[in-house]
Amino acid sequence: MRLKLFVGAIALTALMTASVAAAERTIRIGILQFGTASWELDTIQRNKLDQKHDIELDIVPLAGTQATTIALQSGEVDLIVSDWLWVSRQRAEGQDFTFVPFSSSVGAIMVPADSDIAALGDLRGKKIAVAGGPLDKGWLLLRGLAEREYDLDLSGENEVLFGAPPLLVQKALQGEVDAILNYWHHSARLEAAGFKRIIDSNEGAIALGAKGPISAIGYVFDEKWADANKDLAISFFEAARDAKEILATSDEEWEQLREMTGAENDAELAALRDRFREGIPTRPLSEEVEDTATVYALLAELGGEELVGPSKTMAPGTFWTVLVDGF
Structure with missing residues (x-):
């Protein structure tokens, strides 16, 4: 025992x-x-x-x-x-x-395949959907680049729609906005649906002084x-x-x-x-x-x-x- x-x-x-x-x-x-x-x-x-x-x-x-x-x-x-x-x-x-x-994957500004938008400066006066709110890092960097390169105030000269990422994707697919800045995986899904990438926020950061992504x-x-x-x-x-x-x-x-x-x-x-x-x-x-x-x-x-x-x-x-x- x-x-x-x-x-x-x-x-x-x-x-x-x-x-x-x-x-x-x-x-x-x-x-x-x-x-x-x-x-x-x-x-x-x-x-x-x-x-x-x-x-x-x-x-x-x-x-x-x-x-x-x-x-x-x-x-x-x-x-x-x-x-x-x-x-x-x-x-x-x-x-x-x-x-x-x-x-380092980041969101990009995406536009429909048949859009005439080819660069950041072409967004003047357009309706833009932005995920993440007005203080989103990517949005701020691209705003700064647009101001410097094109004398364009993306926030002041455009109609900007903030909202939940999936909802904004649907609005983009339905043609309710001219361009969309969303998180990288949502941008990838739009890319698969035929949307074009204009610029992403890391490219914006590099243009503003960063040496790489x-x-x-x-x-x-x-x-x-x-x-x-x-x-x-x-x-x-x-x-x-x-x-x-x-x-x-x-x-x-x-x-x-x-x-x-x-x-x-x-x-x-x-x-x-x-x-x-x-x-x-x-x-x-x-x-x-x-x-x-x-x-x-x-x-x-x-x-x-x-x-x-x-x-x-x-x-x-x-x-x-x-x-x-x-x-």
Whole structure:
């Protein structure tokens, strides 16, 4: 009887030890239920990259952007997908969040195939749909470029319609607007439907002084958590890097993602695939940090305190310094 109890105690201890070890290698990730980051996380799990890098992903679907930031701030999750502008503002207010690039895919101004609009200056007097509201980063950058290059006030000289991205897509397809600036995946769907790309917000940023494309969104987390779990965090980013490599090179992998992307046909899937690949960060992170600081200063001028908060320069540590020189 004593032997059985002893063996049972050993088994229970081993089980508890394994559970603690698993918990120590688990990352809780809050993501938008239909967000594009879910494609990368699915690729990690389906290709067992989590096992390869000895991590476990606890994916928490959330309903909206505000829900993800609240979950991170409250400690319900370790990591979310957001943008560097939010991170910089939080750091300027005393928080310790930091950012690792996920994608430089950005929205573009799209017009119908038969439109006579061929450049930013041709938008004068047109009806434009804009997702993200009047303080959307891409909209502000393109407004700034139009002002400089064409002496055109896109906000003052045009009828601008703000709204939810899917609704604006429908209005564009029904011919209710002359042009639309939407998030990159919605722009890709319009491209598959025959719409033409005029200019995207990264092209606008480069025209205004950036030297190359910068990431629109990235993985965001508390720097104190990352410092305390550095090996775990780096292992996750290594898994994410491997997933990006698969998504960049394997068309078959995108077939596995077809349902998750919501692609309605082959052309739509191909457009989503190609634009996703286009946005995979490849530049040295130190260069991207420099360009992001340049764009931040532009946005501070264009959007003011309402957009960036009290700081007119990007806060130090906005990008996770551990990865600035690679890992």
